[in-house]
Amino acid sequence: MDIRRKIFYFLSPDLRYLVRRIYYWPSDLLSSLKPKKNRIQPPKGMIYTGSGDFEKTGQQFKEIFITHCGLLPDHHVLDVGSGIGRIAIPLTEYFTKEGRYEGFDIVKTGVDWCKKNITSSYPNFRFTHIDLKNDLYNLTTDQKAQDFIFPYADHSFDLVILTSVFTHMMPEDMENYLAQVSRVLKPGGRCIMTLFILNEINTAKMKTNGGLIFNFDFGHYSQLDKDVKEANIAFEEEYIFHLLEKNKLRMKHIEYGYWSGREKQSCIDFQDIVIVIKD
Numbered sequence: 443m444d445i446r447r448k449i450f451y452f453l454s455p456d457l458r459y460l461v462r463r464i465y466y467w468p469s470d471l472l473s474s475l476k477p478k479k480n481r482i483q484p485p486k487g488m489i490y491t492g493s494g495d496f497e498k499t500g501q502q503f504k505e506i507f508i509t510h511c512g513l514l515p516d517h518h519v520l521d522v523g524s525g526i527g528r529i530a531i532p533l534t535e536y537f538t539k540e541g542r543y544e545g546f547d548i549v550k551t552g553v554d555w556c557k558k559n560i561t562s563s564y565p566n567f568r569f570t571h572i573d574l575k576n577d578l579y580n581l582t583t584d585q586k587a588q589d590f591i592f593p594y595a596d597h598s599f600d601l602v603i604l605t606s607v608f609t610h611m612m613p614e615d616m617e618n619y620l621a622q623v624s625r626v627l628k629p630g631g632r633c634i635m636t637l638f639i640l641n642e643i644n645t646a647k648m649k650t651n652g653g654l655i656f657n658f659d660f661g662h663y664s665q666l667d668k669d670v671k672e673a674n675i676a677f678e679e680e681y682i683f684h685l686l687e688k689n690k691l692r693m694k695h696i697e698y699g700y701w702s703g704r705e706k707q708s709c710i711d712f713q714d715i716v717i718v719i720k721d
């Protein structure tokens with residue numbers, strides 16, 4: 443694992459956030475002095491959810507939701523692990539007032555920013571903070587994701603979104619979340635999730651590509667870092683398929699990403715994308 447990543451994982455979530463704020467402070471200050479463009483975007487120093495082009499990636503996912511998940515402007519959507527609005531912001535341009543967006547996350551600063559900057563203009567976009575423990579993101583509680591019941595009615599969503607969330611959750615937590623996803627989806631509703639999937643091809647490529655290598659093998663899942671277990675997690679494909687079937691989530695589409703060393707040009711995203719339908 444590269445040394446910068448190792449140092450990053452070594453820092454506490456609060457310290458990591460502070461370093462980021464300081465690092466981007468000059469460029470965020472400059473941006474705040476420029477005339478405001480008419481768009482919602484968090485300062486770079488607050489984007490704790492990973493690297494990459496925040497705006498472009500959000501737009502790309504919006505297109506995938508429309509083309510691959512049949513998302514319509516009046517649909518009801520649940521964004522699990524809503525972060526700092528990367529998925530919500532582009533949906534504000536697409537949804538009508540009849541559309542409903544619910545997002546929840548375990549990091550309060552992200553949820554607070556979204557409430558202040560998104561819900562204030564789009565009241566049909568709601569964000570909820572849920573205090574759950576995660577080695578990478580939240581050490582302030584011992585509440586476990588494996589026990590958490592999503593605070594939404596059965597069969598209430600057309601689409602559930604989990605972008606880069608199961609990449610940071612332990613198997614027992616993901617098992618509960620998939621059962622919850624199945625419960626809150628309408629029959630015929632869809633779920634899109636991105637993950638790191640270990641199958642024969644990905645595993646073989648991963649070992650030689652010099653990128654992410656999930657070296658700590660626990661059978662049905664592997665960790666990138668030995669100590670910070672939720673830093674990044676990859677799951678065996680058979681295990682994922684078994685959980686989907688168990689929760690009546692039928693596979694519609696699988697699109698492997700380039701994280702493992704597949705050719706970037708032929709992939710849609712860095713992570714593997716799975717789209718399922720609730721039977």
Ligand SMILES: C[S@@+](CC[C@H](N)C(=O)[O-])C[C@H]1O[C@@H](n2cnc3c(N)ncnc32)[C@H](O)[C@@H]1O
Binds near residue numbers: 525526547
């Ligand atoms: C890499 S970020 C992705 C954020 C967002 N989905 C996006 O695509 O921009 C992972 C997010 O998952 C959240 N998260 C981790 N464990 C969670 C859990 N058990 N329930 C809800 N969110 C969780 C983190 O707080 C973080 O915001």
